[in-house]
Amino acid sequence: MFAYICRRVLATIPVMAIVALFVFSLLYIAPGDPASIIAGDQASPADVERIRAALGLDRPFLVRFATWLWDVLRGDLGTSIFTNLPVTKMIGQRIQPTVSLMVITLTISLCTAIPLGVVAAWKQGSWIDRFAMVISTLGFSVPVFVVGYLLAYVFALWLDWVPVQGYTPIEQGIGPWFANLILPAIALGLIYMALIARITRATMLEVLSQDYVRTARAKGVAQQGILFVHALKNAAVPIITVVGIGFAALIGGAVVTESVFAIPGLGRLTVDAILRRDYPVIQGVVLMFSFVYVLVNLGVDLLYTLFDPRIRY
Amino acid sequence: MKRRTLLTAAAATLAAPRLSLAQNTRVLKFVPQANLSSMDAVAGTQYVVRNAAMMVWDTLYGIDSSFTPKHMMVEGHEVNSDFSVWTFKLRAGLKFHDGGAVTTRDVIASLKRWMVRDTMGQQIAARLDALEAIDDLSFRYRLNKPFPKMLFALGKSNAPMALIMPERIAATDPFQLIKEYVGSGPMKFNVKEWVPGATAVFEKYESYPVRQEAGDWSSGAKRMNFDRIEWIIMPDGATASAALQNGEVDWWENPIPDVVPLLKRNRNLNVDIGDPFGNIGSFRMNHLNPPFDKVGVRRAVMMALSQADYMQAVVGDDTALWKLCPGFFTPGSPMYTEAGGNLLKGPRDYEGAKKLLKESGYNGEKIQLVVPVDVAITKAEGDVTADLLAKIGMNVNYLATDWGTTGTIRAKKDPVDKGGWNIFHTWHAGADCVNPAPYTALDAGGDKAWFGWPKSDKVQAGIAEWYAAPDQAAEKAACVKINEASFENVTYIPTGFFLQYTAWRKNVSGIVKSPFPVFWGVEKS
Numbered sequence: 001m002f003a004y005i006c007r008r009v010l011a012t013i014p015v016m017a018i019v020a021l022f023v024f025s026l027l028y029i030a031p032g033d034p035a036s037i038i039a040g041d042q043a044s045p046a047d048v049e050r051i052r053a054a055l056g057l058d059r060p061f062l063v064r065f066a067t068w069l070w071d072v073l074r075g076d077l078g079t080s081i082f083t084n085l086p087v088t089k090m091i092g093q094r095i096q097p098t099v100s101l102m103v104i105t106l107t108i109s110l111c112t113a114i115p116l117g118v119v120a121a122w123k124q125g126s127w128i129d130r131f132a133m134v135i136s137t138l139g140f141s142v143p144v145f146v147v148g149y150l151l152a153y154v155f156a157l158w159l160d161w162v163p164v165q166g167y168t169p170i171e172q173g174i175g176p177w178f179a180n181l182i183l184p185a186i187a188l189g190l191i192y193m194a195l196i197a198r199i200t201r202a203t204m205l206e207v208l209s210q211d212y213v214r215t216a217r218a219k220g221v222a223q224q225g226i227l228f229v230h231a232l233k234n235a236a237v238p239i240i241t242v243v244g245i246g247f248a249a250l251i252g253g254a255v256v257t258e259s260v261f262a263i264p265g266l267g268r269l270t271v272d273a274i275l276r277r278d279y280p281v282i283q284g285v286v287l288m289f290s291f292v293y294v295l296v297n298l299g300v301d302l303l304y305t306l307f308d309p310r311i312r313y
Numbered sequence: 314m315k316r317r318t319l320l321t322a323a324a325a326t327l328a329a330p331r332l333s334l335a336q337n338t339r340v341l342k343f344v345p346q347a348n349l350s351s352m353d354a355v356a357g358t359q360y361v362v363r364n365a366a367m368m369v370w371d372t373l374y375g376i377d378s379s380f381t382p383k384h385m386m387v388e389g390h391e392v393n394s395d396f397s398v399w400t401f402k403l404r405a406g407l408k409f410h411d412g413g414a415v416t417t418r419d420v421i422a423s424l425k426r427w428m429v430r431d432t433m434g435q436q437i438a439a440r441l442d443a444l445e446a447i448d449d450l451s452f453r454y455r456l457n458k459p460f461p462k463m464l465f466a467l468g469k470s471n472a473p474m475a476l477i478m479p480e481r482i483a484a485t486d487p488f489q490l491i492k493e494y495v496g497s498g499p500m501k502f503n504v505k506e507w508v509p510g511a512t513a514v515f516e517k518y519e520s521y522p523v524r525q526e527a528g529d530w531s532s533g534a535k536r537m538n539f540d541r542i543e544w545i546i547m548p549d550g551a552t553a554s555a556a557l558q559n560g561e562v563d564w565w566e567n568p569i570p571d572v573v574p575l576l577k578r579n580r581n582l583n584v585d586i587g588d589p590f591g592n593i594g595s596f597r598m599n600h601l602n603p604p605f606d607k608v609g610v611r612r613a614v615m616m617a618l619s620q621a622d623y624m625q626a627v628v629g630d631d632t633a634l635w636k637l638c639p640g641f642f643t644p645g646s647p648m649y650t651e652a653g654g655n656l657l658k659g660p661r662d663y664e665g666a667k668k669l670l671k672e673s674g675y676n677g678e679k680i681q682l683v684v685p686v687d688v689a690i691t692k693a694e695g696d697v698t699a700d701l702l703a704k705i706g707m708n709v710n711y712l713a714t715d716w717g718t719t720g721t722i723r724a725k726k727d728p729v730d731k732g733g734w735n736i737f738h739t740w741h742a743g744a745d746c747v748n749p750a751p752y753t754a755l756d757a758g759g760d761k762a763w764f765g766w767p768k769s770d771k772v773q774a775g776i777a778e779w780y781a782a783p784d785q786a787a788e789k790a791a792c793v794k795i796n797e798a799s800f801e802n803v804t805y806i807p808t809g810f811f812l813q814y815t816a817w818r819k820n821v822s823g824i825v826k827s828p829f830p831v832f833w834g835v836e837k838s
Contacts, residue, residue: 031714031717031718031722032715033720033721033724034717036717036720036721037359037717038356038357039356039357039358040357040359040360042472042745042754044753044761045763048724050488051488051489054486054488054489055489080509083350083351083352085509093508094508149551156559157555157559160559163556164552164555164556164559164561166545166561259548259549260549260551261552262546262549262552264508264512268510268548271548272350272509272548275687275715275716275717276350276717
């Protein structure tokens with residue numbers, strides 16, 4: 001197992017190298033120019049050109065790539081073209097809100113979707129099953145920003161229970177921190193919840209029809225025990241796979257959610273950087289997201305062995 | 314613990330930060346027009362950067378609401394009879410936020426950096442014999458030609474502004490952004506709390522020597538009634554609207570037109586025109602590429618262009634927000650004139666336009682219309698233009714893109730088939746169009762002009778005449794000539810004049826109409 005983990009961690013190196021080359025090339029070919037944005041709309045073409053030169057954007061591709069790669073290898077993701085702040089510092093400023101949002105979203109989603117899927121499978125064809133499926137279809141169909149606006153209107157503007165927007169660091173109190181994140185987490189988590197609930201239901205239906213479940217029932221095992229100890233454990237592998245895949249969707253959804261609720265997270269940083277063509281920031285953030293995604297996949301693979309002892313690496 | 318007690322405690326915990334936030338009258342929460350992505354209003358000309366910089370850095374002169382320069386960092390000045398030798402004396406005791414005294418070394422370094430980037434600064438540089446310190450508080454400009462507009466140049470709020478920075482910061486290449494944000498203005502920039510794209514925090518500079526004269530735009534007393542001003546960047550208009558209604562923010566600089574009716578109905582909010590000088594929409598053609606290299610083709614488009622169509626698309630049905638503008642200068646400003654603008658008035662003449670297009674040699678070439686669809690105003694203008702050009706029989710290629718890409722495309726002088734362009738849209742702040750100095754888009758100097766590279770000797774002669782004008786009557790005469798020549802040449806086509814609202818909570822007072830948000834004098838009860 002240890003050897004496997006080492007191999008997988010080492011395998012992230014070429015993956016990250018490919019991502020780095022891909023992102024850098026894509027940004028190089030993509031149109032757009034940070035110099036014209038810095039200069040502003042009223043600047044003359046000559047001024048824009050001078051700013052481009054001052055930023056080093058007129059240097060050849062290979063020179064720019066080699067310089068950037070060398071810096072990255074030394075742990076330096078560069079400096080923002082606009083703010084002159086180190087990219088690592090900018091990412092550091094934004095990590096807590098995004099991680100907090102992810103943690104609450106995952107917690108709410110998993111705690112809601114798995115029981116919902118299990119019960120829907122157990123009571124297949126009943127009103128509970130239909131209700132669960134309606135909820136999950138809605139979760140799939142309604143865009144994140146629509147859910148976000150609706151939640152903000154009802155719970156923030158109308159009932160005045162929580163703030164409309166913003167983020168309070170956890171150091172300033174769990175209450176305010178949670179109050180700022182609960183609506184975005186629900187909005188973001190809805191699609192995730194739907195995905196997990198559906199896959200849980202489908203897998204559980206298959207498992208519940210297995211012989212060993214009938215045997216357990218015949219032996220007099222309680223329903224809860226059958227569902228959550230015997231069946232769910234055997235249904236866990238596909239569910240974990242979907243949880244892992246859904247993580248990417250969650251990162252994408254965070255971009256929209258953070259904009260709607262004005263949360264200063266990594267999603268907004270990415271969008272702002274793309275709109276401004278702040279190349280070092282885009283490259284840094286994409287590299288970081290790729291790394292996290294590779295780690296999540298590794299985590300998922302390791303979890304398989306926990307739930308299914310037949311799986312060996 | 315009883316369940317009800319627990320729930321009450323939980324609710325109180327959630328509500329607590331919001332109560333304290335609402336009760337804090339020493340903190341102003343402001344939603345700016347855009348993200349504050351940098352903090353250098355000399356290297357860049359973005360309005361949002363200029364607005365932030367005006368709190369942090371002071372200027373030698375300020376401009377009041379009648380566009381008259383007033384003393385700010387200077388105690389006084391002397392000028393010779395032909396406006397070629399200007400001697401200035403700084404106020405004693407001025408200090409930067411880091412405690413360093415403001416001296417003529419800082420001023421001269423700052424002015425040297427500014428002169429490289431600013432149009433008026435470049436005019437001064439072209440006449441410059443010497444910019445010299447007399448002592449720590451006095452300095453002198455010696456010019457080889459008169460420059461009557463010196464005080465306006467040093468005080469204007471159009472970017473790039475002549476902001477005074479410590480010498481070490483002002484030594485930065487004018488084409489690179491500064492890395493230290495130390496000024497001598499009424500607010501200090503808190504770099505530690507700056508989260509670009511999310512928040513920017515300004516803290517009161519207690520040692521700021523407030524002038525005794527009444528505050529008026531960038532002149533007079535800049536008395537701050539807040540210990541902190543927090544800029545909260547909200548990319549989403551609906552969220553900003555909800556936050557303002559909920560009291561989470563105090564002032565929203567530019568509400569999107571869609572939510573204005575909702576804000577107006579809220580009894581806790583004030584909604585009013587923020588900048589009385591508004592904006593002038595711009596239909597910008599590339600004078601280098603066919604068919605717009607022919608003045609007849611440019612005029613044909615102007616004959617058919619309806620400003621009302623553009624304005625309704627940009628700001629909607631609220632007629633208080635727009636008016637026709639058959640002139641290049643800002644309506645309501647002293648230089649405004651409609652001389653030469655007849656082609657933009659009256660019913661639109663599509664048949665006449667088609668005929669003129671044919672006579673001018675337009676043969677159905679493809680028109681590359683670059684439309685940044687991520688900016689609501691340019692998207693609306695682009696849609697109207699696509700429709701207009703189709704109506705007069707032009708072959709349009711609608712290139713939907715984003716603003717960042719437009720910045721690259723519009724800088725290209727190449728032919729259309731090699732990535733060049735024919736038309737793009739933008740808008741110019743009315744405060745930049747009150748006279749020719751900050752009005753980059755009006756310049757018709759050919760290769761050195763703004764994007765589109767229009768060329769007209771008559772326009773350039775008019776601009777030179779304005780610079781030399783000794784009084785307002787002479788300035789107006791020059792502007793009439795510029796306006797006529799600009800229409801004759803069709804330097805660009807103004808698509809109308811439009812205003813924007815600003816919205817704030819009723820417990821905030823002292824907000825004035827101005828081309829930029831004026832924070833001094835604002836209070837919160």
